[in-house]
Amino acid sequence: MKYCNENGDLKISGLRDFDLAETLECGQCFRFERLDKEDYSIAALGRVLRARQSGDELTLFDCTADEFEKKWMHYFDLETDYAAIKAAISADDPVMQSAVEYAGGIRLLNQEPYECLLSFIISQNNNIPRIKGIIAAMCDKYGDGGAFPDLGRLRGVTEEQFFELKMGFRNKYIYDAVKRLDGGEVVLDSLYGSDSASARQELLKIKGVGPKVADCVLLFSLGHRDVFPIDVWVRRVMSNLYFDGREQSLKTIARFAAEKWGGYAGYAQQYLFYYARSGGMDGKS
DNA sequence: CGCCAGGGCACCG
DNA sequence: CGGTGCCATGGC
Numbered sequence: 001m002k003y004c005n006e007n008g009d010l011k012i013s014g015l016r017d018f019d020l021a022e023t024l025e026c027g028q029c030f031r032f033e034r035l036d037k038e039d040y041s042i043a044a045l046g047r048v049l050r051a052r053q054s055g056d057e058l059t060l061f062d063c064t065a066d067e068f069e070k071k072w073m074h075y076f077d078l079e080t081d082y083a084a085i086k087a088a089i090s091a092d093d094p095v096m097q098s099a100v101e102y103a104g105g106i107r108l109l110n111q112e113p114y115e116c117l118l119s120f121i122i123s124q125n126n127n128i129p130r131i132k133g134i135i136a137a138m139c140d141k142y143g144d145g146g147a148f149p150d151l152g153r154l155r156g157v158t159e160e161q162f163f164e165l166k167m168g169f170r171n172k173y174i175y176d177a178v179k180r181l182d183g184g185e186v187v188l189d190s191l192y193g194s195d196s197a198s199a200r201q202e203l204l205k206i207k208g209v210g211p212k213v214a215d216c217v218l219l220f221s222l223g224h225r226d227v228f229p230i231d232v233w234v235r236r237v238m239s240n241l242y243f244d245g246r247e248q249s250l251k252t253i254a255r256f257a258a259e260k261w262g263g264y265a266g267y268a269q270q271y272l273f274y275y276a277r278s279g280g281m282d283g284k285s
Numbered sequence: 286c287g288c289c290a291g292g293g294c295a296c297c298g
Numbered sequence: 299c300g301g302t303g304c305c306a307t308g309g310c
Contacts, residue, residue: 027291120291127290130308168306173293210293231291249300273291 001078003065010063013056017082019105020053026106026274028220030119030132031139031148043139044111045071046147077107082267089261089268095241096268099275106270109220113188114181115148116221117203120213121173130166137165154178173208180206188222196224211250219266228257228265237276 003012024032024040031043039052049072050061060072073079086104090096123131135148142149142157155178162171180186186206191199196218203214215229230238230250239247242256261268 123290124292125290125305126292126307127309130290133308163306166307169293169304170306208293212292216291229291232289233291277291 003068005063005065008062010060010065010068012058012060012068015056015058015078017086017104018053018058018076018078018107019103020051020058022103022105022274023076023107023109026103026270027128027277028109028216028270029111030128030135031115043146043148045075074110077110080107082107085264085267089264089271093260096271098280099268099271102278102280103271103274106274108225108267108270110223111221112148113191113217113221114151117181117188117206117209117213117217118174118177120216120220121177121206121208122167122170123216124170124173124208124210124213126170134166138162141165151178151182155182170208173206176207177209191218191222196227199224200227219269225266226258226263228254228261228269230254230269231273233276234269234273237272237281240281 001012001014001016003010005011019038020040021034021038024034024042029042029044033041035041035050036052038054040050042049042051049063052059052061060068063072086100090100119131119135122134126134139146139148142153144150144153154174157175157178159171159175162174165171167174181188186202191202194202199218199222200211200214203209203217204211209217212229212231215227218224218227219229228234230253235248235250235253238253238256239245243252248256257265257268
């Protein structure tokens with residue numbers, strides 16, 4: 001990977017195992033806008049970044065090399081060797097080989113834990129377009145200039161006001177999350193280093209945060225790549241492709257994934273999720 | 286109209 | 299413990 005700044009824009013070349021569209025559209029983040037094919041506006045890390053990919057070249061508009069090194073390199077997980085990970089998780093596994101081939105440019109983002117937590121609380125029993133809409137409404141209403149509203153801005157917001165953003169029954173959960181973070185009962189930044197199980201226990205203190213939401217926050221923002229979030233899609237695709245179509249319990253799937261993929265289970269999960277949602281459920285396409 | 290969506294809670298036996 | 303009904307909303 002090489003990069004240099006041209007007229008204020010950063011041009012990165014020689015990228016491998018990276019596809020901007022796949023990475024953004026695979027359901028791990030919600031605040032982005034597709035301007036054109038492989039051309040996106042991304043709201044993250046305190047600003048709006050426009051990015052466009054052409055082959056193995058990625059352009060980050062209005063971005064210095066310094067900013068790239070300090071923020072976006074890690075955000076897009078570009079310092080990680082995905083070729084090695086893909087080889088490891090798909091060894092002797094035709095199912096995972098297909099999933100990895102289908103969307104081999106997915107990267108697991110390193111998002112901000114606070115935004116990731118609130119976003120995935122909103123995601124529960126919901127669909128992706130509507131999740132994006134609710135988050136956008138919250139940013140418009142309470143964020144500074146459309147940014148994701150920080151704790152200070154959500155501190156005084158009532159359950160009723162969250163309900164007005166069309167959150168439905170999740171309004172109480174968002175309210176509870178804000179309260180516990182604000183009160184210091186849960187400290188997200190302390191969860192980077194600890195082991196996944198104890199970090200999950202902390203997140204489960206928040207009302208409306210169960211195993212699935214907790215695992216998404218651990219995987220997509222806190223660097224715990226061993227966790228394996230199981231939603232309806234993952235349960236379906238796992239049952240179909242690894243258990244002969246017989247629906248398995250969450251516990252069985254979790255144990256299977258942990259034994260099969262270990263510390264790389266999170267990567268495996270994301271390839272499978274995207275594969276399943278794109279119609280690869282029968283194991284042929 | 287009913288079913289479903291990147292679930293979790295309360296309640297039940 | 300494991301199973302079940304319920305929760306708001308919008309797209310299909």
